[in-house]
Amino acid sequence: MLTRSTDKIIVANVPVSPDHYIGGQRISSEKTFTVSSPVDESILGEVAAGGAEEVDAAVNAALKAHPKWAALGPKGRAVYLRRFADIIESRVEELAAVETMSNGSLLESGRKRVMKRAAYNIRFFAEWAENLKGKTWESNGTQYSVQYQPSGVAALITPWNAPLMLTTWKVGPALAAGNTVVVKPPEWAPFTCSLLADCAEEAGLPAGVLNIVQGIGEEAGAALTEHPGISRISFTGSVETGRIIGKVAADRIVPASMELGGKSPLVVFADSDFEAAVRTAIGQYDNAGQVCLAGTRILVEQSIADRFLEAMTEAAGRIVLGDPRKEETDVGPLITREHMNKVEGFVERAKEQGARLVYGGNVSEQLGGLYFEPTLFTDVPEHAEILKEEVFGPVLTFQTFSIEEEAIQMANNTEYGLAATIFTGNEDRAKRVGSAITAGTVWINTFFARDLSAPFGGSKKSGIGREGGDWSFDFFCDIVTLAHKTDSFSS
Numbered sequence: 193m194l195t196r197s198t199d200k201i202i203v204a205n206v207p208v209s210p211d212h213y214i215g216g217q218r219i220s221s222e223k224t225f226t227v228s229s230p231v232d233e234s235i236l237g238e239v240a241a242g243g244a245e246e247v248d249a250a251v252n253a254a255l256k257a258h259p260k261w262a263a264l265g266p267k268g269r270a271v272y273l274r275r276f277a278d279i280i281e282s283r284v285e286e287l288a289a290v291e292t293m294s295n296g297s298l299l300e301s302g303r304k305r306v307m308k309r310a311a312y313n314i315r316f317f318a319e320w321a322e323n324l325k326g327k328t329w330e331s332n333g334t335q336y337s338v339q340y341q342p343s344g345v346a347a348l349i350t351p352w353n354a355p356l357m358l359t360t361w362k363v364g365p366a367l368a369a370g371n372t373v374v375v376k377p378p379e380w381a382p383f384t385c386s387l388l389a390d391c392a393e394e395a396g397l398p399a400g401v402l403n404i405v406q407g408i409g410e411e412a413g414a415a416l417t418e419h420p421g422i423s424r425i426s427f428t429g430s431v432e433t434g435r436i437i438g439k440v441a442a443d444r445i446v447p448a449s450m451e452l453g454g455k456s457p458l459v460v461f462a463d464s465d466f467e468a469a470v471r472t473a474i475g476q477y478d479n480a481g482q483v484c485l486a487g488t489r490i491l492v493e494q495s496i497a498d499r500f501l502e503a504m505t506e507a508a509g510r511i512v513l514g515d516p517r518k519e520e521t522d523v524g525p526l527i528t529r530e531h532m533n534k535v536e537g538f539v540e541r542a543k544e545q546g547a548r549l550v551y552g553g554n555v556s557e558q559l560g561g562l563y564f565e566p567t568l569f570t571d572v573p574e575h576a577e578i579l580k581e582e583v584f585g586p587v588l589t590f591q592t593f594s595i596e597e598e599a600i601q602m603a604n605n606t607e608y609g610l611a612a613t614i615f616t617g618n619e620d621r622a623k624r625v626g627s628a629i630t631a632g633t634v635w636i637n638t639f640f641a642r643d644l645s646a647p648f649g650g651s652k653k654s655g656i657g658r659e660g661g662d663w664s665f666d667f668f669c670d671i672v673t674l675a676h677k678t679d680s681f682s683s
């Protein structure tokens with residue numbers, strides 16, 4: 193039996209519902225799970241742990257809301273979605289404070305960039321849908337036109353490292369496409385997605401258009417992907433979970449988009465802007481390295497390698513590791529003790545396998561104790577695990593190359609292909625190397641430049657499909673070809 197709830201818990205001085213949001217109502221579950229803060233390991237509260245029953249209610253609410261939402265058309269939906277975006281924007285301070293306590297990301301970056309991007313994700317796709325033009329052409333006496341139609345209920349499953357931003361990256365296009373959605377937020381940082389439901393409610397989104405089912409991945413997440421009422425699965429998370437979801441999607445023939453992990457290269461040629469390249473290399477420690485796109489394999493041309501390593505070591509010495517709520521902090525904590533043990537395991541095995549620790553490698557005992565020092569390894573044996581597996585922590589490796597071909601070979605020597613970054617002053621080389629590296633996004637002399645109209649996603653093990661701009665609608669919509677005999681109508 194589903195029970196309505198009005199409970200709130202206080203996170204960073206903000207009242208947050210710990211319950212699901214289903215059909216416009218807050219619904220509790222008998223079962224709960226405990227969420228603690230990476231900032232100081234304090235307990236933030238008990239959150240409703242949904243399962244098959246809650247998921248079924250949420251999918252049914254979404255199915256019920258779908259026909260009216262779809263019938264509004266892009267312009268009608270954009271009215272609601274713009275209001276939704278405005279409300280998110282008006283609550284940036286609260287959202288940033290809650291996100292920081294939930295996942296340890298820097299408060300300043302949440303306030304200045306990440307929460308605004310969450311609002312922009314909604315606004316951008318509402319506008320994109322209004323301007324989305326299916327193609328029309330004529331061939332052999334038949335006129336063809338391509339239409340983007342809503343596909344039904346989308347299941348959206350997201351990770352903890354940027355929960356609100358990555359959730360709105362999916363909610364925006366899915367709703368703009370005319371779908372209704374069921375979101376399964378990450379259990380380690382579920383609170384900003386709960387606040388997202390408050391924003392939707394305040395914006396007047398009709399009941400059932402956006403539903404949130406909180407819970408553990410293997411329970412709520414699995415029940416959601418297995419539900420027969422869903423027509424799309426958009427997942428961001430680890431390769432392991434992607435593999436599980438992919439099998440369920442294959443079994444049910446439901447299109448699934450997968451944005452997965454990475455082990456991206458950052459390639460620095462001797463002719464590059466040295467200072468900018470060092471700054472960018474050090475920037476890979478942002479969010480304590482818990483960034484899917486991070487260029488964690490630093491590849492530097494031999495002739496500048498010693499100077500680069502020295503400059504990185506010096507710059508790393510200036511990184512302020514600590515409380516993510518403080519303005520002076522550069523790097524905050526890892527998400528949980530479980531995750532920290534995993535990161536420590538990678539570091540220990542790297543040492544055992546013969547890699548040389550240049551700096552870092554230890555836990556810094558402060559606040560709750562989840563603060564791991566920015567770490568760099570060099571002289572890493574080719575077979576070492578640290579060159580192959582995603583650590584998702586502040587741990588980088590440093591390797592050198594002598595010629596361009598070797599740099600390309602090393603950059604591509606990974607099962608992942610999410611992103612790559614190249615620093616060079618030579619435009620021809622930039623183009624050559626850029627197109628020889630297999631990755632969803634290749635940045636040249638910049639990092640994390642994001643335009644939401646560009647395709648975003650991973651090659652190889654880093655994912656399946658692309659989202660962003662038209663690509664989001666290619667995924668979330670049913671694409672229909674209407675073909676009629678030209679001149680066959682009398683009126």
Ligand SMILES: NC(=O)C1=CN([C@@H]2O[C@H](COP(=O)(O)OP(=O)(O)OC[C@H]3O[C@@H](n4cnc5c(N)ncnc54)[C@H](O)[C@@H]3O)[C@@H](O)[C@H]2O)C=CC1
Nearest residue numbers: 350351352377378409410413414429430433451452453484
């Ligand atoms: N390519 C991209 O855009 C991004 C990828 N990531 C990747 O995400 C990973 C870190 O996030 P985590 O939360 O640890 O990943 P995860 O795969 O453990 O969990 C992601 C989400 O999937 C849910 N889940 C877990 N098992 C499930 C199941 N059997 N069925 C359905 N849902 C399930 C979880 O509850 C969570 O909401 C890293 O590998 C990182 O690289 C993170 C951010 C962006």
Ligand SMILES: O=C(O)/C=C/C=C(\O)C(=O)O
Nearest residue numbers: 353354482483484485642
């Ligand atoms: O810009 C995007 O759409 C994705 C960004 C990914 C992250 O912010 C992350 O993994 O931290």
